[in-house]
Amino acid sequence: MVKVILTHYEDSPLVVLKRNTKIRLEKREETDKGGIFAFFGKLFFKGDGRDHRGFNIVTSNAAFGCEGTEFDLGYDESEKSTTINLYEGRVKIEFHQGPSEPLFVTGGETAGLEGEQMRAFPFFLI
Numbered sequence: 001m002v003k004v005i006l007t008h009y010e011d012s013p014l015v016v017l018k019r020n021t022k023i024r025l026e027k028r029e030e031t032d033k034g035g036i037f038a039f040f041g042k043l044f045f046k047g048d049g050r051d052h053r054g055f056n057i058v059t060s061n062a063a064f065g066c067e068g069t070e071f072d073l074g075y076d077e078s079e080k081s082t083t084i085n086l087y088e089g090r091v092k093i094e095f096h097q098g099p100s101e102p103l104f105v106t107g108g109e110t111a112g113l114e115g116e117q118m119r120a121f122p123f124f125l126i
Contacts, residue, residue, distance in 0.1 A: 002016070002017040002021075003015070003016050003017075013045065013046060013047040013055075013066075014044075014045070014046045014047075015043055015044070015045050015046075016043060016044040016046075017041065017042075017043050018042040018043060019041075020040070021040065021041025021042055021043055022038075022040055022041060023036050023037060023038050023039065023041075024036070024037045024039070026058075035055050035056035035057060035058060036056075036057045036058070037058045037059075038058065038059050038073065038075045039077065040075055040076065040077040041074070041075065042072060042073065042075075043057070043072065043073055044071070044072040044073075045057065045066060045069060045070065045071055045073070046069075046070045047066065047069060047070070047089070057073055059073075059075040059082045060075075060077075060080060060096070061080060061095065061096055061097070061113050062082060062093050062094060062096060063093070063094045064084060064091050064092070064093055065091060065092035065094070066089075066091060067090045067091065067092060069086065069087075069088060069089030069090060069091055070086075070087040070088040070089060070107075071084055071085060071086040071087060071088075071089075071091060072084070072085050073085075079114070080114075081112065081114045082112065082113045083110065083111070083112045084105065084110065084111050084112075085110045086105050086107055086108070086109050086110070086111075087107060087108070088107045089106075089107055090104055090105065090107070091104070091105050092104055093111060
């Protein structure tokens with residue numbers, strides 16, 4: 001497990017990388033807060049409840065916009081599937097292909113994206 005503290009932000013959100021996870025930290029433009037590209041594996045993101053708009057976690061099938069959140073995200077490269085479990089806040093999911101409208105997931109929900117069809121299915125955590 002590796003902990004990454006994003007000091008570029010006032011509240012220094014925490015990202016915890018689980019075993020066998022490969023990411024790339026990105027800073028795209030001066031006005032953009034940047035983000036993380038997840039090649040494979042699982043990670044956990046925790047902010048202090050402030051809005052982190054402009055910060056995204058990106059996989060090969062979607063971008064996950066952090067909006068004052070606490071969640072974990074897993075990406076399986078071989079299946080091209082992503083799962084997000086949201087504990088607090090809200091995440092905006094924008095698909096690279098498939099639905100043109102974003103999906104918003106809120107605290108207590110899970111969403112999964114499978115293969116190239118990019119189906120999303122929010123449901124409540126038990």
